[in-house]
Amino acid sequence: MSDTLQRFLFENLAIRGDLVQLDATWKALQEKHTYPDPVLHLLGEVMTASVLLAATLKHESRLTMQIQGNGPIPFMVVECTHDRNVRGMAHYAEDIQPGSLPELVGDGRLAITLEPANSAERYQSIVELTGNNLAEAIDDYLSRSEQLDTRIWLAVSNQRTAGLLIQKLPANQSAEEQEGWNRVEQLSATITDKELLDLTAPQVIHRLYHEEDVRVFEPEPICFRCPCSKDRVANMLRQLGIDEVRAILEEEEHIDVTCEFCNQQYRFDAVDAEQLFATEVTYRTPDTRH
Structure with missing residues (x-):
């Protein structure tokens, strides 16, 4: 199966594993934007790593992985929800060339944010981006922020991304x-990149x-899905306020908003804008006596 998270567990050892392979999900992201190859490769790694890390969470949460730096790729972000919906995007310099992670990102930081589904709390850890590739950077991040030994391997092609994660579970720290x-x-x-990309999870x-x-568990599906909508954009415009929206419309015929994740465009004209701020009046029907 493609576009799956495959969990597995070592029966006689306190070790768990996850294997991710993305096909249609990866192609869906590529259809939304035309990224140069260096950007696409790193974005595929970040997407795969986000799914792997989200799979280690015990509670329903949205995991967001961000890379920020002063290099040709100054910003990249991928979100993965607890039900395996993924979206991502990147900013990059037009003249970007292939290179190592430090050459692409420059002096960078890796930030991972967790947003529990049933709480307003947000938890974020930020570390300096180290290593020659993303797998090394994440291994370093996990060694700093997690008390459980964890290793990750990532591979990307134009057709598929794949990743492998193993993690030591809490147990008696015996020699065995x-x-x-x-x-x-x-x-x-x-494991080689070719094997990760070409072989099935089993x-x-x-x-x-x-x-x-x-022990191998049932595979879990993954898909590209962006939760943007016209209602969400409308709420954003309401937060700007009617005066600000009217000022924009005085200069522009329409307000056009494009989602950076999925490239979906939303347009609001003057009539739409006034309707956003129209006061809703509820009329009470008077009691009638017979």
């Missing part, structure tokens, strides 16, 4: 458990761990 982690980490590190798991006792 540490030996098991070292063995699984070494096995995982033998084939990857068998290729890496056929000598281990592994």
Whole structure:
């Protein structure tokens, strides 16, 4: 199956794993924007990594991964919800050339924000962006912010993105458990980009761990979905206030708003704008006696 999150668990070791492969989801993002290859490659890695990290969360949350820097790619963001809806976008310099992560982002930061579904609280961690590629940067981030050993591998082509994550679960820190982690980490590190991209999830798991006792769960679907809508844009205009909206319309015939994630365009003219701020009056029907 394509566009899936495949979870698996090592029965005799306190280790979990996740494998993500994106096909239609990845192509849907490419259809929304025409990104140069260096931007597209990094965006594919960020998208895949976001799904992998969101899969480690215990509670229903939206995970947002942002990269900010002073290089040719100054800003990139991907959101992944608990029900595996993904969207992403990037800003970039027109003359961008291929390069390593530091060459593309410059002096950068990696920010990961969690927004629980049933709470107004937001949790964010920000670290300096280190390493030659995103997988190294995330490994560094996880080593700073998580108490659980975690490793990640990422691969991107024009047709598919894929990623593998393994994580040590809380357990007694025995010599046997540490030996098991070292063995699984070494096995995982033998995966190649070609194998991640070309093999199915069951084939990857068998290729890496056929000598281990592994429980494989039902795959979970992933899709590209942007929650933008005309109502959301209307609420944004209401927050500007009627005077500001009228001032814009005096200079422009329409107010045009384009979603940076999905490129959907929304247009409001003067009549639409007045309707946004029209006062709703509720009339009470008087009591009638017979």
